[in-house]
Amino acid sequence: MTENPQISAVLEYIEARERELGEQAGQLRSRVEELTARLSELDAESESLRITRETLLAIPAPAPADETPRPDVPDHPAYQQILTALTDAGRPMRARDPCEALDLPILPKNTEGIRCKLKRLVARGIVTEPEPGLFTQPRT
Missing domain, CATH: 1.20.5 (Single alpha-helices involved in coiled-coils or other helix-helix interfaces)
Incomplete structure (x- = not known):
């Protein structure tokens, strides 16, 4: 270089x-x-x-699960009054308790009439009977 x-x-x-x-x-x-x-x-x-x-x-969003149809409450106002008494009490009741809540005299004909209506509500699935003579609304 x-x-x-x-x-x-x-x-x-x-x-x-x-x-x-x-x-x-x-x-x-x-x-x-x-x-x-x-x-x-x-x-x-x-x-x-x-x-x-x-x-x-x-x-797509899943279709909502079919809800079980609510049983029909009989039309007579006494059934609505009984259901209201059960709801207001918030505890299981015997046939005598709705009589008192509805200001009916505690007579056999009244308690038997209420018991009969409660049994009809049980048969329709609106009310439950956890033990004989004790009625309550089902838990949701």
């Missing part, structure tokens, strides 16, 4: 600097490859989540 020591020193510096820059560029290229791979992974996961969201939103 050249015999000039100053030019030789500059050329050596340039060669050393080129090597340094080459190494740094190689490291950066390697890092860029890693980041590009990671970016591809994140994009794929994001796309998967987007597709999942769209799929879930496209699923």
